[in-house]
Amino acid sequence: MVPDIRIRPMTEQDIPRLAAIRPGFVSPTTLVVEKDGDGLAVGWRLAERPLPEPYDKGDGYDFDQAERRHILARLRKGDGLHLVVEAEGTLAGMLDVAPEEWNNTAWIWNLMLDTSVRGQGLGRELFRRTVTWARRQGFRAVVLETQTNNVPACKFYARMGCQIEGIREAYYSNDDMARGEVAIFWIYRLV
Numbered sequence: 001m002v003p004d005i006r007i008r009p010m011t012e013q014d015i016p017r018l019a020a021i022r023p024g025f026v027s028p029t030t031l032v033v034e035k036d037g038d039g040l041a042v043g044w045r046l047a048e049r050p051l052p053e054p055y056d057k058g059d060g061y062d063f064d065q066a067e068r069r070h071i072l073a074r075l076r077k078g079d080g081l082h083l084v085v086e087a088e089g090t091l092a093g094m095l096d097v098a099p100e101e102w103n104n105t106a107w108i109w110n111l112m113l114d115t116s117v118r119g120q121g122l123g124r125e126l127f128r129r130t131v132t133w134a135r136r137q138g139f140r141a142v143v144l145e146t147q148t149n150n151v152p153a154c155k156f157y158a159r160m161g162c163q164i165e166g167i168r169e170a171y172y173s174n175d176d177m178a179r180g181e182v183a184i185f186w187i188y189r190l191v
């Protein structure tokens with residue numbers, strides 16, 4: 001039987017149920033940041049390398065109370081795009097996009113699918129809806145961030161036509177490079 005999957009607008013009642021989504025991932029490779037030079041003549045390069053053991057994010061993306069509060073605040077503002085994917089009545093994915101008015105872009109805070117519903121075009125569909133919405137709103141670009149250890153998501157966004165516009169080597173902590181989790185920023189230009 002074909003599972004009953006639908007995409008619909010998020011409501012406030014969905015927010016406590018977001019924890020039902022299992023958004024973890026396993027990656028056999030990582031993107032290593034190679035840095036050259038110093039002072040003003042400095043450059044960074046990403047290289048995909050196999051890991052001795054696959055990296056398993058486990059439930060490290062789980063929606064804790066603080067995260068749920070942030071999502072609720074963005075939803076209540078009413079100026080973004082907030083959708084959920086429902087599979088057989090259970091939440092199986094979410095999209096959480098909000099305007100960045102100061103630079104006229106739409107920021108993807110969350111685009112996540114439960115492990116059980118991946119690989120069937122739902123991620124592409126959520127990204128397509130983001131682009132359609134952002135274009136209608138008149139934004140100049142869709143922007144987002146991934147991490148060097150989330151190679152599956154990087155490959156997905158590259159496939160969607162996004163381009164890497166830069167990295168930040170100390171976005172989460174002073175030793176992101178040593179920890180192997182460096183922020184990568186992506187752009188999908190609309191004009």
Ligand SMILES: CC(C)(COP(=O)(O)OP(=O)(O)OC[C@H]1O[C@@H](n2cnc3c(N)ncnc32)[C@H](O)[C@@H]1OP(=O)(O)O)[C@@H](O)C(=O)NCCC(=O)NCCS
Nearest residue numbers: 023111112113118119120121122123124152153155156159
């Ligand atoms: C990233 C994610 C949203 C992709 O969703 P999905 O529904 O599995 O992706 P789709 O089936 O729509 O795939 C769309 C395209 O991306 C490609 N793609 C998706 N995952 C990929 C992967 N792991 N490696 C390589 N390509 C991948 C597909 O091959 C497909 O290309 P095609 O249509 O040309 O064949 C999903 O894996 C996920 O929720 N991951 C965990 C959470 C996360 O990391 N989110 C992003 C950061 S916020």
